Amino acid sequence: MIAAPFGNVVCSFTVVAPFGNVKMMVPEELRRKLQHYRQEHVLAWWDRLEDTERRQLMDQLLSIDLERLAQLYAERDRIFSVPDPSQIKPPPVVPADAPDNAAMRMAGEEALRRGEVAALVVAGGQGSRLDFEHPKGMYPIGPISRKSLFQIHAEKVLALGRRYGKQLPFLIMTSPATDAETRSFFAERAYFGLPKEEVFFFCQGTMPALDLATGKLLLEAPGRLFLSPDGHGGVLTALRKSGLLEQLRRRGIRHLFYFQVDNPLVKVADPVFLGRHLSQRSEASSKIVPKQGPKDRLGNLVVVEGRCTIIEYSDLPDSLANERDANGQLRLWAGNPAIHIFDLDFLARVTEGAGLLPFHIARKKVPYLDDKGQVVRPQKENALKFERFIFDVLPLAERWLVMETSRREEFAPLKNAEGEDSPQTVQGALTNLAADWLTRAGIEAPRTANGEPAVALEISPLFALDADEFAARVDRSLRITTAMYFE
Numbered sequence: 001m002i003a004a005p006f007g008n009v010v011c012s013f014t015v016v017a018p019f020g021n022v023k024m025m026v027p028e029e030l031r032r033k034l035q036h037y038r039q040e041h042v043l044a045w046w047d048r049l050e051d052t053e054r055r056q057l058m059d060q061l062l063s064i065d066l067e068r069l070a071q072l073y074a075e076r077d078r079i080f081s082v083p084d085p086s087q088i089k090p091p092p093v094v095p096a097d098a099p100d101n102a103a104m105r106m107a108g109e110e111a112l113r114r115g116e117v118a119a120l121v122v123a124g125g126q127g128s129r130l131d132f133e134h135p136k137g138m139y140p141i142g143p144i145s146r147k148s149l150f151q152i153h154a155e156k157v158l159a160l161g162r163r164y165g166k167q168l169p170f171l172i173m174t175s176p177a178t179d180a181e182t183r184s185f186f187a188e189r190a191y192f193g194l195p196k197e198e199v200f201f202f203c204q205g206t207m208p209a210l211d212l213a214t215g216k217l218l219l220e221a222p223g224r225l226f227l228s229p230d231g232h233g234g235v236l237t238a239l240r241k242s243g244l245l246e247q248l249r250r251r252g253i254r255h256l257f258y259f260q261v262d263n264p265l266v267k268v269a270d271p272v273f274l275g276r277h278l279s280q281r282s283e284a285s286s287k288i289v290p291k292q293g294p295k296d297r298l299g300n301l302v303v304v305e306g307r308c309t310i311i312e313y314s315d316l317p318d319s320l321a322n323e324r325d326a327n328g329q330l331r332l333w334a335g336n337p338a339i340h341i342f343d344l345d346f347l348a349r350v351t352e353g354a355g356l357l358p359f360h361i362a363r364k365k366v367p368y369l370d371d372k373g374q375v376v377r378p379q380k381e382n383a384l385k386f387e388r389f390i391f392d393v394l395p396l397a398e399r400w401l402v403m404e405t406s407r408r409e410e411f412a413p414l415k416n417a418e419g420e421d422s423p424q425t426v427q428g429a430l431t432n433l434a435a436d437w438l439t440r441a442g443i444e445a446p447r448t449a450n451g452e453p454a455v456a457l458e459i460s461p462l463f464a465l466d467a468d469e470f471a472a473r474v475d476r477s478l479r480i481t482t483a484m485y486f487e
């Protein structure tokens with residue numbers, strides 16, 4: 001068989017055949033297949049390649065499904081069809097300050113004590129907008145400590161383990177672009193205090209890019225296709241293929257807390273959210289934040305035919321986006337910050353089939369090798385990239401729930417080098433959160449005229465995981481006059 005199932009989860013290339021000293025030849029079947037799909041140009045440099053390059057190219061070619069790529073190319077102009085507006089409804093949302101939060105917290109804490117929960121961060125993205133030369137998780141985001149995103153997340157997981165007497169497994173999804181550096185970053189820093197055996201790295205699959213005008217595979221070097229990670233939705237295939245899904249189930253893990261590496265505010269395995277997920281026997285639970293305007297650049301969490309569904313902001317028709325209720329509030333107000341809890345049996349069920357989630361097609365600028373062997377850096381979109389999105393799994397859940405949180409408390413993603421969602425705004429958000437916890441503890445930090453903290457503030461997850469814990473630990477007679485880090 002030539003084509004492997006989509007989503008190769010191998011992070012380093014393996015030799016596929018024992019070619020020994022014999023000059024490597026392209027297997028006839030592969031050559032015919034490439035001709036059939038009019039992709040034989042990828043072999044143009046074959047005779048001039050070193051054997052290692054040939055093997056690499058061969059591995060890449062063997063891992064891709066040319067038939068599926070041809071289909072995707074044929075569908076490139078397919079418009080995302082939004083369901084009829086009459087079918088799109090706002091979801092039922094549990095408010096952030098629901099009266100039964102205390103009971104939910106207790107239920108969630110019990111599950112943490114029983115060791116039924118794992119935390120999973122997706123960190124395979126290329127972080128192209130941030131313009132940082134390492135995996136995004138390595139970005140030093142702590143406003144005072146300069147702790148990396150990875151460290152902040154790992155310390156939350158560690159602190160939860162200490163608090164509940166049971167260490168949660170911490171799963172980190174990487175991609176070929178981030179895998180090696182991420183693993184060494186953790187290893188060199190002794191896994192930030194986590195037991196090494198509770199940290200699991202697994203690598204997501206990749207997808208080739210196609211030339212927009214011709215559908216041809218793009219090469220990034222004479223012996224290498226241009227491949228990129230297959231989207232955060234690739235986590236499902238990768239979890240199954242890596243064997244981790246089965247491993248977690250065998251050790252009694254029943255719920256998976258999912259989050260993205262770029263959000264240092266996330267309350268990892270929030271016990272209240274977890275308790276709610278448990279009490280409703282939800283298969284897929286989601287947090288939402290109120291949208292800041294009709295066309296806020298967040299996915300819209302809505303209900304379509306009784307199913308929890310996300311419609312991307314760019315796909316939501318203006319008429320729907322602008323609709324308001326009798327109180328003047330946006331009718332579709334629930335934004336998706338990508339914080340979920342999945343039931344493990346649900347994930348096992350939905351990952352049984354091969355091509356589980358659909359691919360979303362994006363037009364991007366992709367540097368490529370032209371037929372003269374020159375690298376071309378295009379000025380405008382020249383290629384199609386294919387990604388799966390995790391939120392496409394939500395409509396498959398029979399039982400689901402949605403719980404509100406606020407951006408101020410839980411959502412400040414690091415996306416851009418400057419402007420919105422940049423290091424500056426994320427550090428500001430971490431300082432604001434610390435100032436809010438101080439206020440809750442009866443301590444005031446100096447404020448500017450517009451009410452924002454005038455000095456940098458930061459609270460280590462190892463000092464406190466939430467406002468209550470902070471209030472219980474902090475010295476209430478403290479006076480703050482300058483930047484302060486609570487560790």
Ligand code: UTP
Pocket residue numbers: 122123124125126127128129130136173175204229230231232234259260261262387415
């Ligand atoms: P984004 O879609 O914001 O992508 O990812 P990104 O890679 O961080 O940044 P840009 O778009 O290239 O600038 C949201 C989350 O999903 C993860 C990212 O690591 C981030 O945590 N992700 C994204 C993956 O794990 N794999 C992917 O293929 C894509």
